[in-house]
Amino acid sequence: MTPELERLLGAMATARQRDGVILTAYTDFVRSCGLDHFVLGMAIGDPDVGQTVEIQTSLPDAWMEEYDALDHVRHDYVVQQMANLGPDRPLLTTAWGEATADRPEVSARTGQVLRGVADAGLGNALSFTGRGAAESDQAWFAATFGCQRSGREAVLERINNHRNELLIASFALFPCLRPALERRHAGIVEDLTSREVDVLARFAQGLRPDRIAHRMGISKRTVDMHSVNARRKLKARTLAEATAKAVRYDLI
Incomplete structure (x- = not known):
């Protein structure tokens, strides 16, 4: 176990997610793997009725403001991969990048999102998507890692070199993010004093x-x-x- 991963797991055990300590430790861990950025996404609820999505990322605030304002989540390439998950397929690995926007099966709007996130810092990336262990658990997770200027093969090599650690860190982090997401999904938006x-x-x-x-x-x-x-x-x-x-x- 690397010192960065050890510090991250220690922060998860002792700090609250809202304090910011955990995400700071997670950012340090990702950077120690030679990666520029990460995106952690979690969705909860029935996709046919309405989902609530929470995203934590190291990407610039300006990109996330655009992402929210233009409702990019409905056209997000990684979010679309969640539809392929099921009880018999609880985890998927997807490599993607700016070049993915040119694939014939990718819609123009999804291509716009892919090019936008590339400009923001994820030119080439790999995503791990998963779902809750129980069949009745309507929760989906995605952890994405990548670099801005490094080529596709270099990015994939860095991620694969740290694959197990990245998976352990990311899926250990999701329970820390879930309470805030469930709160929003329940319509509780006013903060307590x-x-x-x-x-x-x-x-x-x-x-x-x-x-x-x-x-x-x-x-x-x-x-x-x-x-x-x-x-x-x-x-x-x-x-x-x-x-x-x-x-x-x-x-x-």
């Missing part, structure tokens, strides 16, 4: 409202107010449900 997080964390410890008020140095009425606001934001009917959702979505 630090006080609301503190109150729910103490409820999760089994403390009563009066004890929480004493610990936090506030009135019980204020504790009740934070509880009501947290329940509303988390779309929970009870405080117990709000606390359970806060744990599930990695908020406390």
Whole structure:
């Protein structure tokens, strides 16, 4: 195990995804493999009804703003590969690059996305796509690695030299990304305040409202107010449900 991978796995074990520590360690790990960029994508939900997609990447913010504004996700070449996954085919490996846009089976809009991501830094890349282990688990994952100027063969050689480590690191990272994705998929978009997080964390410890008020140095009425606001934001009917959702979505 390389020192960079060891640091990454250590960060996964001790930090929260929203703190940014994990993605910083992941970026360092990818760069240590001689690769310029990565894209981590995760989708959850029924493709025929509506999916929610989360993307973490080292590519420039300007490209991701364009990607979101033009709804490129529906025409993303890697996302399209997810349709080929199934219980009997849980993992796929796909090499692609700017030249893929010229293939006759690739639509003009998908070609536009391929050329755009090449300009952003992924001229040649390799993607690993997979899905949840359970047949009923409607979750799909994709980890893409590549370089801006290196040729196709050089990029593939670098990735294959570190293939096992890249797979271990990427698929270990997806559980860290999933809580935020599930939260968005459930339609929970309003952030909790630090006080609301503190109150729910103490409820999760089994403390009563009066004890929480004493610990936090506030009135019980204020504790009740934070509880009501947290329940509303988390779309929970009870405080117990709000606390359970806060744990599930990695908020406390």
